[in-house]
Amino acid sequence: MKKLIKLPEKFNFSATTTDHGWYLLPPFHHNDNRQTLSRVEELSTGKIVMLHIKQDNDKLIVETDDKKTLTSKESEEVIRKVTWMFRLDEDFSAFYKMCDDNGDMQKIVTESRGRLLRSPSIFEDIVKTILTTNTTWSRTISMTTHFVTLLGERYSDDSELFAFPTPEAVLRKDKHFLNDTVKLGYRSEYIYELAQNLCNGVYDLDALKKTEIPTEDIVHQMREIKGVGPYALSIILMLLGRYDFLPVDSEFKKHVKNKYFAGKLPPKKQLQQLYKEWGDYKFLAYWFDR
DNA sequence: GTCCAGGTCGCGC
DNA sequence: GCGCGACATGGA
DSSP, rough: EEEEEOOOSOOOOHHHHHHHHHGSTTEEEEESSSSSHHHHHTTTTSEEEEEEEEEEEEEEEEEEESOOOHHHHHHHHHHHHHHHHHHTTOHHHHHHHHHHHHHGGGHHHHTTTOOOOOOOHHHHHHHHTTTTTTOOOOHHHHHHHHHHHHHHBSSTTTOOBBBOOHHHHHHHHHTTTTHHHHOOOHHHHHHHHHHHHHHHTOOOOGGOOTTTTTTHHHHHHHHTTOOOOOHHHHHHHHHTOOOOOOSSHHHHHHHHHHHHHHTOOOOOHHOOOOOOOOGHHHHHHTTTTT
């Protein structure tokens, strides 16, 4: 089954895919030349499909496996999810306008960059974000791989590829499974609690995808989630298309220390003031400044 | 063994 | 509102 999605005028497939590290985390995977991004996806009907996504001129091609035919509702879900993952509905004109006025950032416009790959669900993005905190990237990969492999739905009997686990799948296991078997350490409690709050209807995270929701409301919601501090909040807001919070972590400090302060870290207040001339686009300004 | 990683929580002040 | 230790785990 093959679907085409019309692309916005300015779009860069490989940049959108690789400018943020999510494409290296399962269930995302890619071929060697990075022309195709793939992932196993569990649809809301329970059907498990493999998505292969690549660009063909002004269209995105989404191929699913031939054996499984999709209902029109399932096809719509695939299109909706891919559109979300690649931010095809997002308007970058205001950001590009600011880049045009900044010598070093003009190339962002000419290269049509700015879009950063995200997951189909907020649950997945929050879990992954929590798995990046206070650890190394290689352990983020291994924790995510364990989480997906041990709790996700298998693509097919002869496959070692899995979909990202649903919150329900997390709760189907014993409370200590995340710690004892998935080896998520102290983060286990955060993830388990998040899954509980989603299943109980305490949170309705996918409602936060709507652009008309004020950023403040999202900030308020995210602050409730244990394991989400200022850094994780900034990442999650970025994933939701809100770029006004800086991800001040060790990497941020390392970058600005070397680039703007001759190797000496300025006080916290001053860190928060960096990139302030970028207004609603502080995150992207930092991200593409690296 | 000890330190630390793209932090955050919960406490005490 | 701020400073501080604890937190699981694996790699250097």
